[in-house]
Amino acid sequence: MSSGPEHLLDVAGLEVRYGAIEAIRGAGLEVCKGEIVTLLGANGAGKSSFLNAVMGLVPLAAGRVVLDGEDITGEAPETVVRRGMTLCPEGRRVFANLTVRENLAIGGATRRRTGDAATILADMLDRFPVLAERHDQMAGTLSGGEQQMLAIARAMMSAPRIVLLDEPSLGLAPQVVDTIFEMIVALQHHGATILLVEQNVDLALDVADRGYVLASGRVALSGPASELQASGEVERAYMGRD
Amino acid sequence: MDILIQQFVNALSLGGTYALLALGLAMVFSVLGLINFAHGDLMTLTGYAMFFAIGAGLGLPLAIVLGIACATLAAVAMERVAFRPVRDANTATMLLTSLAVSTILHMLFQNLISARPRAIPVPSWMIGAVDVGGLAIGVIQLMSITATALLLIALSVFLRRSILGIAMRAAALDFPVTRLMGINANAVVATAFGLSGLLAGVAGVLWLAQRGSVDPLMGFLPVLKAFIAVVLGGLGSLAGAVVGGFALAFIEVFLRAFLPDGWLPFRESITLTLVIVLLLVRPEGLIGRRENVR
Numbered sequence: 001m002s003s004g005p006e007h008l009l010d011v012a013g014l015e016v017r018y019g020a021i022e023a024i025r026g027a028g029l030e031v032c033k034g035e036i037v038t039l040l041g042a043n044g045a046g047k048s049s050f051l052n053a054v055m056g057l058v059p060l061a062a063g064r065v066v067l068d069g070e071d072i073t074g075e076a077p078e079t080v081v082r083r084g085m086t087l088c089p090e091g092r093r094v095f096a097n098l099t100v101r102e103n104l105a106i107g108g109a110t111r112r113r114t115g116d117a118a119t120i121l122a123d124m125l126d127r128f129p130v131l132a133e134r135h136d137q138m139a140g141t142l143s144g145g146e147q148q149m150l151a152i153a154r155a156m157m158s159a160p161r162i163v164l165l166d167e168p169s170l171g172l173a174p175q176v177v178d179t180i181f182e183m184i185v186a187l188q189h190h191g192a193t194i195l196l197v198e199q200n201v202d203l204a205l206d207v208a209d210r211g212y213v214l215a216s217g218r219v220a221l222s223g224p225a226s227e228l229q230a231s232g233e234v235e236r237a238y239m240g241r242d
Numbered sequence: 243m244d245i246l247i248q249q250f251v252n253a254l255s256l257g258g259t260y261a262l263l264a265l266g267l268a269m270v271f272s273v274l275g276l277i278n279f280a281h282g283d284l285m286t287l288t289g290y291a292m293f294f295a296i297g298a299g300l301g302l303p304l305a306i307v308l309g310i311a312c313a314t315l316a317a318v319a320m321e322r323v324a325f326r327p328v329r330d331a332n333t334a335t336m337l338l339t340s341l342a343v344s345t346i347l348h349m350l351f352q353n354l355i356s357a358r359p360r361a362i363p364v365p366s367w368m369i370g371a372v373d374v375g376g377l378a379i380g381v382i383q384l385m386s387i388t389a390t391a392l393l394l395i396a397l398s399v400f401l402r403r404s405i406l407g408i409a410m411r412a413a414a415l416d417f418p419v420t421r422l423m424g425i426n427a428n429a430v431v432a433t434a435f436g437l438s439g440l441l442a443g444v445a446g447v448l449w450l451a452q453r454g455s456v457d458p459l460m461g462f463l464p465v466l467k468a469f470i471a472v473v474l475g476g477l478g479s480l481a482g483a484v485v486g487g488f489a490l491a492f493i494e495v496f497l498r499a500f501l502p503d504g505w506l507p508f509r510e511s512i513t514l515t516l517v518i519v520l521l522l523v524r525p526e527g528l529i530g531r532r533e534n535v536r
Contacts, residue, residue: 055422057422076421077418078423078424078426078427081421081422081423081424082424086424089418089419089422096415097415098408098411098412098415102408102411105405106405106408106420107423109405109423110423110424112405154423155422158423
């Protein structure tokens with residue numbers, strides 16, 4: 001597919017190698033403004049590697065990453081964040097020995113110059129009231145669900161044009177997962193664009209507009225979420241086609 | 243009673259110097275995982291900068307400012323030239339790099355200046371003591387305690403209030419995620435080195451005020467002590483480095499004051515034995531976190 005201006009994020013021919021191991025072997029996807037796109041795949045299919053490579057956290061062996069028409073291939077993660085794309089990493093990775101307030105403050109570091117950090121913070125505390133209650137607590141003392149909310153809010157503090165969410169349901173109780181996913185949908189209603197990596201296929205396809213299935217480092221299947229959900233092809237792709 | 247308070251002041255003063263040095267080491271270690279063997283040479287550099295500044299007739303206050311500035315800039319330059327190229331290399335490579343930097347600096351000091359000590363005259367008013375509530379407290383001790391306290395307070399405000407300070411604490415916990423916050427990795431590392439240089443510079447001035455001369459190996463002993471302090475407090479913890487610095491100084495000073503004469507030659511070994519016992523009881527250090535211990 002050609003990269004038109006309608007694509008907020010356009011990734012093509014991505015390859016990632018760890019030594020001799022090829023984690024990603026030429027995968028690509030597009031995300032349009034306002035969409036939730038989900039990237040599915042079995043354990044070890046390369047979903048996290050894909051996100052990390054797009055963010056510049058791991059080096060690319062080949063491929064192109066275009067954000068809103070600008071080629072950002074190979075740029076440092078801090079530069080990518082400043083250009084408007086951020087990642088909420090797998091396993092939450094909140095700064096455990098920093099308070100909730102400090103976690104959010106550092107999330108909004110890039111917004112200090114534009115002067116809207118305070119507005120965004122107020123909006124986040126409004127949307128995640130539990131974070132307002134726990135404002136001066138160490139992030140490490142929060143429950144898993146609260147930490148996930150903090151991780152998402154921290155990522156949103158940079159007012160990204162697109163946010164990559166890596167496994168937000170990981171290790172959380174089912175009711176908590178539901179709450180998190182309601183919040184993800186609410187973020188979309190407020191204009192956020194989201195690329196979601198998830199183990200929980202049904203849940204991910206429920207909230208997503210479109211989906212891609214990664215198998216052995218390649219895109220094995222893609223399409224509108226409703227079609228993927230109906231076809232049963234996803235399970236087959238999970239088993240790996242090559 | 244008086245002698246107890248007297249020794250307490252001595253320990254506070256020595257502990258302050260150890261704490262500043264240990265804090266600089268811990269700052270770089272927490273961000274990069276690098277144990278910087280060249281840290282002590284920054285102190286030495288401060289000494290030589292002061293020696294030349296005084297020789298050029300600049301006066302002591304200006305010499306002190308220049309000495310501290312020199313250590314700060316040298317620390318930043320050291321990172322830029324020597325450590326940045328090996329930042330992603332393994333710990334052993336970084337350790338050897340810092341040993342190399344340290345050795346090069348020793349050689350330069352020795353061959354370009356002199357292997358012999360160079361005197362830095364301490365003004366006579368500093369040698370005396372002042373009367374604080376009936377106690378005679380050394381001027382140098384008083385200045386050293388004040389300088390340490392002010393610097394520690396300023397640093398703690400910086401680490402808690404400023405974005406760069408919070409970013410440094412975040413980077414110590416999780417560097418890649420700190421970069422995901424849009425924080426420039428090089429800025430964080432350069433700040434850590436700059437601050438460690440500033441701390442080594444101030445510690446250098448305090449150390450020089452006590453001994454009155456500088457030689458190529460001046461920084462070796464105090465930084466060795468600072469290493470012990472860092473480990474004693476809890477490797478990687480900034481507060482631990484400060485606590486470790488004071489703890490080590492208190493052990494040293496009180497042993498020196500109250501050990502029977504015949505035991506005095508074994509002072510250092512008794513100190514280190516006590517440190518080992520403390521670490522056996524608390525392997526994570528005085529205020530380190532248990533999960534950091536592998």
